[in-house]
Amino acid sequence: MITFDRVTKRYPDGTVAVDDLSLEVPTGGITVFVGPSGCGKTTSLRMINRMIDPSEGRVLLDGVDVTTVDPPTLRRGIGYVIQQAGLFPHRKIVDNVATVPQLLGWDRRKARDRAMELLERVGLDTGLANRYPFQLSGGQQQRVGVARALAADPPVLLMDEPFSAVDPIVRASLQDELLRLQAELHKTIVFVTHDIDEAVKLGDRVAVLQVGGHLAQLDDPATLLARPADGFVREFLGRDRGIRRLSFVPGAGLGLRGDLTVPVSADVASARGTAEPWLAVVDPDGGPLGWAATAGLPESGTFEAVPLAPYGTFVRDRDSLRAALDAALLSPSGNAIAVDDSGRAEGVVTREVLDEALVLAAREASRVAGETRADEGPGEAGGAREAADGR
Amino acid sequence: MDGEPLVRWDWIWRNWSTGRAGSIDSLLQQHVVMALLPVVLGLVVALPIGLACVRWRWLYQPTAGLMNVVYALPSLPVFMLLLPATGLGPATVIIPLSFYGVAVLIPAVVDGIASVPDHVRQSAVAMGFTPLRRLLRVELPIAVPVVLAGLRVVAVSSISLVSVGALIGQGGLGNLFTDAFKRDFPTPAVVGIVLIVALALLVDGLLLAAQRLLTPWQRARGSA
Numbered sequence: 132m133i134t135f136d137r138v139t140k141r142y143p144d145g146t147v148a149v150d151d152l153s154l155e156v157p158t159g160g161i162t163v164f165v166g167p168s169g170c171g172k173t174t175s176l177r178m179i180n181r182m183i184d185p186s187e188g189r190v191l192l193d194g195v196d197v198t199t200v201d202p203p204t205l206r207r208g209i210g211y212v213i214q215q216a217g218l219f220p221h222r223k224i225v226d227n228v229a230t231v232p233q234l235l236g237w238d239r240r241k242a243r244d245r246a247m248e249l250l251e252r253v254g255l256d257t258g259l260a261n262r263y264p265f266q267l268s269g270g271q272q273q274r275v276g277v278a279r280a281l282a283a284d285p286p287v288l289l290m291d292e293p294f295s296a297v298d299p300i301v302r303a304s305l306q307d308e309l310l311r312l313q314a315e316l317h318k319t320i321v322f323v324t325h326d327i328d329e330a331v332k333l334g335d336r337v338a339v340l341q342v343g344g345h346l347a348q349l350d351d352p353a354t355l356l357a358r359p360a361d362g363f364v365r366e367f368l369g370r371d372r373g374i375r376r377l378s379f380v381p382g383a384g385l386g387l388r389g390d391l392t393v394p395v396s397a398d399v400a401s402a403r404g405t406a407e408p409w410l411a412v413v414d415p416d417g418g419p420l421g422w423a424a425t426a427g428l429p430e431s432g433t434f435e436a437v438p439l440a441p442y443g444t445f446v447r448d449r450d451s452l453r454a455a456l457d458a459a460l461l462s463p464s465g466n467a468i469a470v471d472d473s474g475r476a477e478g479v480v481t482r483e484v485l486d487e488a489l490v491l492a493a494r495e496a497s498r499v500a501g502e503t504r505a506d507e508g509p510g511e512a513g514g515a516r517e518a519a520d521g522r
Numbered sequence: 523m524d525g526e527p528l529v530r531w532d533w534i535w536r537n538w539s540t541g542r543a544g545s546i547d548s549l550l551q552q553h554v555v556m557a558l559l560p561v562v563l564g565l566v567v568a569l570p571i572g573l574a575c576v577r578w579r580w581l582y583q584p585t586a587g588l589m590n591v592v593y594a595l596p597s598l599p600v601f602m603l604l605l606p607a608t609g610l611g612p613a614t615v616i617i618p619l620s621f622y623g624v625a626v627l628i629p630a631v632v633d634g635i636a637s638v639p640d641h642v643r644q645s646a647v648a649m650g651f652t653p654l655r656r657l658l659r660v661e662l663p664i665a666v667p668v669v670l671a672g673l674r675v676v677a678v679s680s681i682s683l684v685s686v687g688a689l690i691g692q693g694g695l696g697n698l699f700t701d702a703f704k705r706d707f708p709t710p711a712v713v714g715i716v717l718i719v720a721l722a723l724l725v726d727g728l729l730l731a732a733q734r735l736l737t738p739w740q741r742a743r744g745s746a
């Protein structure tokens with residue numbers, strides 16, 4: 132566990148980057164520091180590995196004041212990933228990854244083996260091991276950065292906007308990769324970002340910081356979206372707060388209709404006379420092909436000959452209500468096709484079912500928002516709220 | 523003119539290697555030593571001073587200013603100044619050339635270390651490098667291309683500057699110029715110019731090759 136105990140950082144020029152910050156980063160979870168530029172995220176993060184020392188207060192790592200530990204020793208036990216990856220341009224990828232093990236005095240062979248193992252772990256082709264950083268794409272470099280931070284298996288990982296310099300698609304895959312790794316490794320991760328969507332996606336807990344280094348709110352993402360502590364947080368969370376909250380409602384509970392799918396090889400005659408305006412056509416493997424309008428079906432033949440409208444899918448076991456809603460909005464039928472992990476259609480979620488689920492989600496959201504904080508002591512979130520309101 | 527050809531090949535053959543002082547090959551040898559020794563000395567002196575300037579930033583401005591003054595000094599008066607102390611030996615030439623080397627290489631070392639991207643330095647700190655190890659394993663290796671670029675400038679200019687030493691009889695191949703003037707005989711001058719230029723190109727090429735070898739991580743930068 133990492134504890135910020137009334138930490139203030141004042142730079143020599145008088146700038147107060149962090150102001151009386153108290154919070155706890157629980158072991159084995161991802162805590163995200165999010166906030167606008169200049170709110171003190173990097174400063175806070177760097178006080179953990181002593182790249183910056185606090186002006187007042189203490190930062191404790193498992194109960195030990197970090198300022199009592201020799202910086203290089205402390206840092207070798209804390210992984211660190213930054214935006215431009217910070218790879219050493221003059222070292223091959225494998226040597227970059229093996230850096231900390233080598234600093235720790237592992238023998239060369241063992242350090243290299245470990246590096247190769249980690250390259251695979253983060254989803255990189257080990258054929259890249261003997262390249263130099265400039266020969267890799269930005270996304271690949273970030274993966275190397277993550278592998279390097281993990282090389283000596285540190286219990287703590289600090290990540291400062293690690294994915295913000297890559298394009299959105301690569302960013303999404305890096306985020307998924309991080310979540311997958313974390314599910315295996317259970318590191319204590321402090322992740323800094325200014326992107327609230329990233330914060331909400333990755334964080335077990337999200338700390339929203341305000342310029343001047345005030346903690347505005349610390350909560351799990353669903354609660355944060357449902358119940359922003361004040362106007363600043365509400366504004367920072369942005370417009371689609373309601374929709375984004377749906378990301379935390381699982382789609383697995385949605386009722387399926389099995390009678391709205393037809394194989395593409397079926398005779399159109401089989402569909403004649405149905406009251407349903409749309410049918411989901413699937414290929415012989417069960418993969419969705421599109422929606423067929425029953426009103427315009429030809430006289431005879433199979434569904435091969437029927438023009439199909441676009442469709443959207445969501446993975447029922449894994450995706451959220453938000454994904455289901457998105458899938459429904461992508462088809463003219465207004466229905467979503469639920470698929471399993473291998474992409475086979477399991478059935479259709481109709482508008483009516485979605486509607487019901489949305490109403491339930493909305494009720495739940497307002498229940499959370501209205502809830503008193505009886506479950507919490509005079510904790511940091513409440514204190515921060517007062518501090519923020521008192522401004 | 524009197525029909526004297528620009529180059530008399532037979533003169534070159536006769537004087538290439540006579541085994542006596544003043545033969546072309548011995549002048550060449552002398553030239554190489556007097557030109558390259560200052561480069562090495564310059565680097566050895568500039569490296570710690572440059573690193574000190576990086577460590578204590580306030581040192582850099584005065585040092586750079588002083589070095590500019592040194593660089594601006596014309597070589598001839600410096601030779602004269604040194605004569606009483608070092609006499610007519612090669613040291614009289616090697617010492618000022620070394621100073622020129624230092625003057626060029628201090629900024630090269632400082633710029634080289636400054637060329638280490640900040641995020642690279644930060645991540646070295648964050649990974650737990652001690653300052654000395656960071657210098658040796660991260661900063662200096664990354665500074666190599668900039669330092670080598672400075673070294674190439676110093677080497678080439680040093681090779682050309684040695685010839686000025688001919689004025690005190692310590693000019694290596696430069697002695698061929700004074701010889702040519704004294705005797706109104708162009709062949710030695712032509713030989714001197716050709717050999718000096720060839721030597722400069724050769725040394726520059728070797729340093730370039732060394733840079734390629736030392737910094738494979740840089741090679742494809744331009745074309746990548």
Ligand SMILES: Nc1ncnc2c1ncn2[C@@H]1O[C@H](COP(=O)(O)OP(=O)(O)OP(=O)(O)O)[C@@H](O)[C@H]1O
Binds near residue numbers: 142143147
């Ligand atoms: N070395 C420094 N000297 C003086 N002020 C500094 C220094 N480093 C940061 N600051 C100031 O402290 C404040 C917090 O900086 P910090 O880098 O922690 O912000 P951040 O939240 O990481 O911002 P960003 O999202 O832009 O990275 C800013 O106002 C910044 O200008």
Ligand SMILES: [Mg+2]
Binds near residue numbers: 172173174291
């Ligand atoms: Mg920052």
